[in-house]
Amino acid sequence: MQEIRFHGRGGQGAVIASRILAQALFFEGRYAQSFPTFGAERRGAPVAAFVRADDAFINIRSRVTSPDYVIVMAARLIEAVPVSNGLKPGGLILINSDQPAASFIFTGADSVPGQVAPFRIITVNLNQIALKHGLGNEIMPLINAPVLGALAGVSGLVKPESLLQALPYFIPARLADNEKALLEAYEKTGCRP
Amino acid sequence: MQKQAILLGSDAIANGVKLCRPAVISAYPITPQTHIIETLSEMVDRGELESQYIKVESEMSAIAAVLGSVSAGSRSFTASSSQGLAMMHEVLHWFAGARLPLVLVNANRALGAPWNIWSDQSDSFSQRDTGWLQIYCETSQEALDTIIIAYKASEQLMLPIMVMIDGFILSHTMERLLIPDQQLVDDYLPAYQAPYRLDPDDPLTFGAAAQPDLFYELKKTFSETMSEAPTVLKNCEADFRQAFARAYSPVMRCPEGDEKSDTAIICCGAMTGTARVAVADLNKRGLSTDLLKIRLLRPFPKDELCAVCRDKKRIIVLNRACSYGVGGTLSQEVRAALYHLEQRPLVNDVMISLGGKEVFPETIAAVIENREELSSVDCNWLK
Numbered sequence: 001m002q003e004i005r006f007h008g009r010g011g012q013g014a015v016i017a018s019r020i021l022a023q024a025l026f027f028e029g030r031y032a033q034s035f036p037t038f039g040a041e042r043r044g045a046p047v048a049a050f051v052r053a054d055d056a057f058i059n060i061r062s063r064v065t066s067p068d069y070v071i072v073m074a075a076r077l078i079e080a081v082p083v084s085n086g087l088k089p090g091g092l093i094l095i096n097s098d099q100p101a102a103s104f105i106f107t108g109a110d111s112v113p114g115q116v117a118p119f120r121i122i123t124v125n126l127n128q129i130a131l132k133h134g135l136g137n138e139i140m141p142l143i144n145a146p147v148l149g150a151l152a153g154v155s156g157l158v159k160p161e162s163l164l165q166a167l168p169y170f171i172p173a174r175l176a177d178n179e180k181a182l183l184e185a186y187e188k189t190g191c192r193p
Numbered sequence: 194m195q196k197q198a199i200l201l202g203s204d205a206i207a208n209g210v211k212l213c214r215p216a217v218i219s220a221y222p223i224t225p226q227t228h229i230i231e232t233l234s235e236m237v238d239r240g241e242l243e244s245q246y247i248k249v250e251s252e253m254s255a256i257a258a259v260l261g262s263v264s265a266g267s268r269s270f271t272a273s274s275s276q277g278l279a280m281m282h283e284v285l286h287w288f289a290g291a292r293l294p295l296v297l298v299n300a301n302r303a304l305g306a307p308w309n310i311w312s313d314q315s316d317s318f319s320q321r322d323t324g325w326l327q328i329y330c331e332t333s334q335e336a337l338d339t340i341i342i343a344y345k346a347s348e349q350l351m352l353p354i355m356v357m358i359d360g361f362i363l364s365h366t367m368e369r370l371l372i373p374d375q376q377l378v379d380d381y382l383p384a385y386q387a388p389y390r391l392d393p394d395d396p397l398t399f400g401a402a403a404q405p406d407l408f409y410e411l412k413k414t415f416s417e418t419m420s421e422a423p424t425v426l427k428n429c430e431a432d433f434r435q436a437f438a439r440a441y442s443p444v445m446r447c448p449e450g451d452e453k454s455d456t457a458i459i460c461c462g463a464m465t466g467t468a469r470v471a472v473a474d475l476n477k478r479g480l481s482t483d484l485l486k487i488r489l490l491r492p493f494p495k496d497e498l499c500a501v502c503r504d505k506k507r508i509i510v511l512n513r514a515c516s517y518g519v520g521g522t523l524s525q526e527v528r529a530a531l532y533h534l535e536q537r538p539l540v541n542d543v544m545i546s547l548g549g550k551e552v553f554p555e556t557i558a559a560v561i562e563n564r565e566e567l568s569s570v571d572c573n574w575l576k
Contacts (some may be wrong), residue, residue, distance in 0.1 A: 022367050026199035035366040038225075038549070039310055055334075057369070059466040061362050191557040 289324025311549020
């Protein structure tokens with residue numbers, strides 16, 4: 001089973017992104033489960049959404065506490081939310097940021113002092129990609145499509161074609177721009193080690 | 194034919210309701226149930242579902258509206274949650290007493306105060322004496338299927354059925370399931386033919402007063418029908434299994450549990466899924482545990498429960514509803530049923546969650562690991 005945890009701000013599209021991902025995994029013949037933290041829908045407030053993917057029905061109902069992938073949709077959330085908590089060794093944190101990955105140092109509850117965190121950190125400037133394609137505005141770029149492109153690129157968890165197939169179920173407007181942003185983020189991250 | 198899909202729980206339920214072709218829908222929005230009736234109203238608006246959708250100003254009016262439509266012989270649907278279900282209380286009694294069939298979906302949510310929108314089964318447990326059948330569902334698939342089964346059983350018994358899902362935990366979770374096609378459901382569930390109905394051309398008296406002796410006799414008949422309800426429901430479940438290849442029963446043993454273990458966990462609703470994960474791990478670690486799911490709460494399936502608990506020494510009941518001053522509501526039901534066993538197991542009453550307090554597999558595992566410390570007299574609250 002793979003477990004994915006999205007951290008975002010209310011209105012950024014973390015919940016919709018988690019649903020698109022689940023739909024795309026379903027198109028690949030997998031069992032998927034997607035749900036948000038319930039009841040914290042205020043615009044701008046920290047929210048989390050969860051996805052599980054498996055080859056059999058998923059029984060567990062509690063939130064994801066030991067993810068394989070953590071997605072941080074707003075880099076400054078890291079100051080307020082312990083995003084790396086429970087991340088599996090060898091896991092990956094994908095951060096929406098214009099800063100290099102080396103500028104992020106995690107000293108969360110699970111890290112060992114003096115040791116490099118045993119997971120990969122990758123940054124992508126998703127705001128820039130979203131704005132280039134006219135998604136959202138400077139204050140709140142809409143990054144739910146490109147963030148999934150980046151996840152597909154860095155993880156291989158899901159195929160970009162499946163994500164493109166799932167997009168129209170959840171994105172009612174500007175579908176073509178969302179598709180372009182998703183593919184651009186995928187291509188930017190696809191060759192990352 | 195059944196089609197693979199991935200849907201939010203509330204959409205799965207709306208699809209299940211649509212397949213049953215209710216002629217009338219009336220409901221009032223309340224979190225976390227709202228998506229169900231929103232989706233149904235969109236289906237009606239798009240012409241996919243031929244149904245009269247009655248907008249009302251409260252839950253009291255919603256249940257009263259379907260009281261009228263079912264009296265007139267129309268298959269009907271409503272849904273609610275928490276304070277909304279509490280507001281329906283008076284008409285719930287009337288519905289059952291009038292022997293009217295209905296399926297109501299309740300998204301389990303806490304009752305205030307304090308204000309809380311999260312999952313808690315106190316809302317429906319506190320309606321268990323209204324004369325309705327109550328069925329609790331673990332997954333969205335089970336909820337969709339149960340709606341179809343419930344219409345069939347309800348119309349055979351001429352009794353209303355309440356179908357429960359855990360608010361948010363099922364209603365707001367997207368998961369994979371099979372949606373049967375219309376023909377399959379039409380073959381299983383024939384159109385509703387009311388044995389008596391409001392009809393100006395054939396007037397009958399409805400809701401008349403009953404003198405004490407008649408009242409007593411009618412309630413005796415009602416109680417007898419309730420005793421037959423598990424058999425009727427089991428037959429409907431067996432027919433469903435034939436047609437749809439999915440099996441349900443009033444009490445279900447989960448294959449993750451160890452049948453031979455002298456210790457069993459009992460729970461109901463979506464928590465069972467998490468309990469499956471916990472129990473599978475406990476059994477791997479040598480802490481042998483069985484796992485039983487109560488699907489039917491009213492009438493309480495005491496014979497079915499006694500049959501699977503006969504050789505148990507300890508029963509641990511995980512509760513998501515409280516009868517304050519006594520303890521877990523489900524524990525009381527289990528204790529009363531098992532009292533008739535010659536060798537009664539210990540019953541540990543555990544209040545595992547209220548108001549959405551999250552249940553992890555570790556939460557359940559810790560209860561089992563520390564079972565020797567549990568009181569078998571008083572309710573055990575988590576530390």
